[in-house]
Amino acid sequence: MPEQSSFRQTDEKHVSTEVQLLEWSPKMDLIALANVQGEVVLHRLSWQKVWTLAPPSESTKVHALAWRTDGKVLAVGYSSGAVLLCNVENSTILHKLEISGQVTCLKWICETLSEVKNKAADGMEEEKSYYEDKSAEYLPKLPQLSKSYGVSSKVQSEETVEDTKKLKDQTDLNILLVGNAQDRVELFAYGIFPVGVLDLNQQSVAKTGKILAACLSQDLKLLTVMVESDGNTADEKLGYLLSFESILLASRYKEIKALATKFGMVSTFLQYLHNTVKQMSEAWEDILLEMDSKLVKFAEEKYKTASGTVSNDFLELLMFGTPSAELQAFLLHELTEKGLKKLGHSIETSYSNIQKMVLKNLQSVSQAISYHLNDIKGMALWYDKFGVLGLSPQSVHEAVSYAGSFMLKTVELQQ
Secondary structure, eight states, X not given: OOGGXXXXXXXXXXXXXXXXXXXXXXXXXXXXXXXXXXXXXEEETTOOEEEEEOOSSTTOOXXXXXXXXXXXXXXXXXXXXXXXXEETTTOOEEEEEEOSSOEEEEEEEEOOHHHXXXXXXXXXXXXXXXXXOOHHHHSOOOOOXXXXXXXGOSXXXXXXXTOTTSOTTOOSOXXXXXXXXXXXXXXXXXXXXXXXXXXXXXXXXXXXXXXXXXXXXXXXXXXXXXXXXXXXXXXXXXXXXXXXEOXXXXXXXXXXXXXXXXXXXXXXXXXXXXXXXXXXXXXXXXXXXXXXXXXXXXXXXXXXXXXXXXXXXXXXXXXXXXXXXXXHHIIIIIIHHHHHHHHXXXXXXXXXXXXXXXXXXXHHHHHHHHHHHHHHHHHHHOHHHHGGGTOOHHHHHHHHHHHHHHHHHHHHHTO
């Protein structure tokens, strides 16, 4: 072989732990390494360490890595069946998938049908834009979560609070393929929305076994799977390359893209709602802790003397206006007027925080969830486009009803 066409080593890097997997970023000078300890380490080309992602548990190992085609998200598949989607900027977990059995392979592909359609006749342009999300024109932006509570330890900007799944800049549909050791390949649009399952046990001519690799053609018409199956002897292993038509994905890729985008939005808003309720719980716990810290000594004295309970003393004061001797002594000498004002101010501050969360956060996110679920309801009723995808109008209608009831409850809480 001529010398100019041969491979030549240009550099050598060292790591402290044995590496099992590595994957280059398709867009940036980043490489992801998975070691024997179950850690994922992200390095730059200069070998500067960007971050380290610890394993979910001590015995969990990394079995597969895959970059999203724009290089902004890294998928990590574990022996436990978990698949984590990580933000490459700070290793934040954007989404988590649970797969039955061990993850054996990951592959992220991006469709090219949009490019082909755009180069077609001008008449196709009208078909391309049959659905367009206009939620930004009608819905107010979600306010940032309070920084006073632990749930928002990693501060999000106003630009990212509504895009925690990193879908904002996705113009083309991309699909994450996840293979396992139990004859299955699962497909997820944008890595979050389940769009299909290939079960080899249900294919009469297919060979079953461990999925070694899976790939979907960029026109979404052909799914190819590499399978490892047991041979005639215990030590013999056979490999098979199987191909399956996936015409439904190709013919309904725009509908899948629209539905997956809506799914990502609703998932983002549900996570925001969960964090808001958690912050409200923390604010309420602050009130209880403040009360507990002031009344604990008084309660201990009541317990020692067996002269009733704290609640009975306060109830008697509320109903008859006459405090017990112990409560009167506590209020005058232990708590004092200054301490009572301080306690009242602390309680009022926490209560005010809860009111603000109800007025701003809960009401805004409930409106957003209701809006997008109604959009999905419209898709479900458009049978010619979305009916073949299995979208159930009845199930979506129930979800819309629940979201509407929740929105009414947020209004009641303001009164």
